[in-house]
Amino acid sequence: MSANTNNARPRETFGMALANVIRNNMRQYTMIAALLAIWIIFSVLTGGLFILPRNLSNLFLQMCTIGLLTGGMLLVMVAGHIDLSVGSVCGSLGAVAAYFMARQNFSPAVAILITLICGLAVGCWHGFWIAYRGVPAFIVTLASQIAFKGITLAVTQGKTIGEFKPGFKAIGQGYLPELFLAGEAYHSTTILLCAAALVVFIVWELHVRKKRIRNGFTVLRLSLEILKILVVSAAIAGVGFVLASYRGIPYAIMLLIVVVAVFTVLTTRTPFGRHVYAIGGNSEAAKLSGVNIKKTLMIIFVLMGFLCSVASVVFTARLNAATPAAGNLFELDTIAACIIGGTSTTGGIGTVFGAIIGALVMASLDNGMSLMNLPIMIQYMIKGIILLLAVWVDIANRKK
Numbered sequence: 001m002s003a004n005t006n007n008a009r010p011r012e013t014f015g016m017a018l019a020n021v022i023r024n025n026m027r028q029y030t031m032i033a034a035l036l037a038i039w040i041i042f043s044v045l046t047g048g049l050f051i052l053p054r055n056l057s058n059l060f061l062q063m064c065t066i067g068l069l070t071g072g073m074l075l076v077m078v079a080g081h082i083d084l085s086v087g088s089v090c091g092s093l094g095a096v097a098a099y100f101m102a103r104q105n106f107s108p109a110v111a112i113l114i115t116l117i118c119g120l121a122v123g124c125w126h127g128f129w130i131a132y133r134g135v136p137a138f139i140v141t142l143a144s145q146i147a148f149k150g151i152t153l154a155v156t157q158g159k160t161i162g163e164f165k166p167g168f169k170a171i172g173q174g175y176l177p178e179l180f181l182a183g184e185a186y187h188s189t190t191i192l193l194c195a196a197a198l199v200v201f202i203v204w205e206l207h208v209r210k211k212r213i214r215n216g217f218t219v220l221r222l223s224l225e226i227l228k229i230l231v232v233s234a235a236i237a238g239v240g241f242v243l244a245s246y247r248g249i250p251y252a253i254m255l256l257i258v259v260v261a262v263f264t265v266l267t268t269r270t271p272f273g274r275h276v277y278a279i280g281g282n283s284e285a286a287k288l289s290g291v292n293i294k295k296t297l298m299i300i301f302v303l304m305g306f307l308c309s310v311a312s313v314v315f316t317a318r319l320n321a322a323t324p325a326a327g328n329l330f331e332l333d334t335i336a337a338c339i340i341g342g343t344s345t346t347g348g349i350g351t352v353f354g355a356i357i358g359a360l361v362m363a364s365l366d367n368g369m370s371l372m373n374l375p376i377m378i379q380y381m382i383k384g385i386i387l388l389l390a391v392w393v394d395i396a397n398r399k400k
Contacts, residue, residue: 031341031357038361042368049371053245060243061172061318063363064252065090068311069334070341070355071263072304077338078267079300080280080347081130081137084331086308088148089122091327093312095152098161098322101168108168116309123305127298137301145331153324162321171255172318175248186241187248194240198233205229252314256356259307264352276300280347333362336387345391 042050049055069086076083093115100111126144129135179189205225212219220228243249267273275296278286287293311330316322341358343350365386369379 028342028351028354028357031354031361034340035357035361035364038364038368042364042371046368046371050368053242055367055371056242057246057250059360059363059367060239060253061250062367063359064172064250064256065311065315065318066330066333066337066362067256067356067359068259068307068314069330070337070359071259071352072300072307073334073338074263074343074350074352074355075267075276075300076137076304077335077343077345078280078347078350079276079297080283081297081300082335083126083137083141083301083304085122085126085141085144085148086304086311086334087327087330087332088145088152089119089305089308089327090312090315090330091322091325092148092151092155093119093122093309094316094326095155095161095322095324097313097316098164099155101164102161108165111168112313115313116306119305119307119309119312120302121305122308123302124298126305127301130301131294131297152326156322156324158324160321160323162319164317164320168317169320170251170317172252172314172316173320174251176251176254178248186244187246188244190240190244190248193249194236194244197236197240201232201236202229252318255310255314259310260352260356267352272296272299277348280344280349282348332383332387333359336383336390337362339387339390345395 039051069090073083073086096118097111097115100106100114101108106114122144126137126140129140130137176187176189176193178187179192205228209219209225219225243253267276275286275291278289278291279293279296283293312327315326319326337358338350338355339345339358340361341350341354341356343355343358362383365383366379369382374382
C-alpha cells in the first residue's frame with residue numbers, strides 16, 4: 001500500500017493546470033499580452049486620449065479594412081504562399097466603384113456588385129497562374145501589384161474621385177441605429193447585441209464542453225473553463241461598453257464580424273479548411289492523401305480576391321473618396337497582422353482569431369503613433385522593425 005501511495009501520480013492543482021494551458025497556447029497569450037501592453041503604453045504617452053471611447057471606436061473602425069483582408073491572407077499564408085497585390089488591388093477596385101458611382105452615375109448597389117465581380121475575377125486570374133500554371137505566388141502577385149497601380153492611375157486619371165451617396169458612405173462611416181431609448185448616454189442597440197453575444201457565447205461553450213465529454217474527448221477542468229468564460233465575457237462586455245459609450249457599432253464592424261465568423265467555420269469545421277492546413281504543412285503528403293491541391297489553391301485566391309473587393313468598398317466608403325494612392329502598403333499591414341497573430345511564414349499554422357488580433361495590433365500602432373504626432377518616417381521604421389521581430393519570433397518558435 002505504501003509503495004502504491006508513493007508511486008501515485010500527484011493530483012494536478014489549479015495552478016498547474018493553468019500553467020499548462022498557458023504553456024500550450026503561448027502564441028495566443030503572447031499576442032494578447034502585447035496588445036494590452038501597447039494600449040497601456042499609448043494611454044500613458046497620450047495622457048489618456050488613446051483609451052477614450054471615441055478614439056477606441058475609431059480604432060476599431062480603422063482596423064476593419066485590414067481585418068477583412070487578413071481573412072484571405074490567412075488562407076494564403078497557411079497554404080504556404082504570399083499575396084503582395086492586396087494593396088494595389090484594393091486601390092484599383094475602390095477606384096472602379098468610385099468611377100461607376102461618380103462618373104457613370106450608377107447606383108451604389110450596382111457599383112458594389114461590379115466591384116465584387118471584379119474582385120472575383122482578380123482572384124481567378126491569380127489562381128489560374130499559381131494553381132494551374134505553377135508560377136510562384138510571389139511573382140504572380142508582385143506582377144499584379146505593379147499592374148494594378150497602373151490600373152488605379154488609369155481609372156482615376158491621377159485625380160481624387162469623391163462625394164458618394166449617403167447609402168454608400170454609411171458602409172464605412174455609418175453606425176447601427178437606436179432601436180429604443182434614443183438620446184440616452186449609452187447606445188441601446190449595442191448593449192442589446194452585446195448581451196445577446198454574451199448569452200450565445202456562454203451557451204455555445206457549455207454545449208461544446210458537454211459534447212466533448214459525451215464523445216470521450218479531453219476537456220479543461222471545470223474551474224479553468226469557468227475562468228475562460230469569465231475572461232472572454234469580460235472582453236466582450238468591455239468592447240461593448242466602449243462602443244455603446246460613443247455612437248454604437250459601425251456597419252463595417254458588423255460586416256467584419258460576419259466575415260470572421262464565416263472564415264472561422266471555414267478553416268476549422270470544413271474539409272476545405274483541413275485541406276488548406278494540410279497543404280501548408282506538407283503539400284506532398286496532402287497530395288498523396290487525395291487533396292486536390294490545384295482546386296484548393298484556386299479557391300483560396302478567389303476568396304482573397306473577393307475579400308479585396310469587400311475591403312475596397314469599406315475603405316472607399318470610409319474615406320468618401322478614391323485616390324490614386326489608395327491601398328498603399330496594405331499588403332505590409334495585412335501580412336504583418338497575420339504573422340503577429342501567429343500565422344507561420346512557412347505555412348500550416350495560423351488562426352482567424354489570431355490574425356484579427358494582429359490587425360488590431362497594427363491599427364493600434366498606427367492610431368497611437370498618430371495621436372503622438374510622430375513623423376511618418378518614424379512610423380514606417382517602427383512598423384518595419386515590429387514585422388522583423390514577429391518573423392524572428394515565428395522562426396524561433398518553429399525551431400523549438
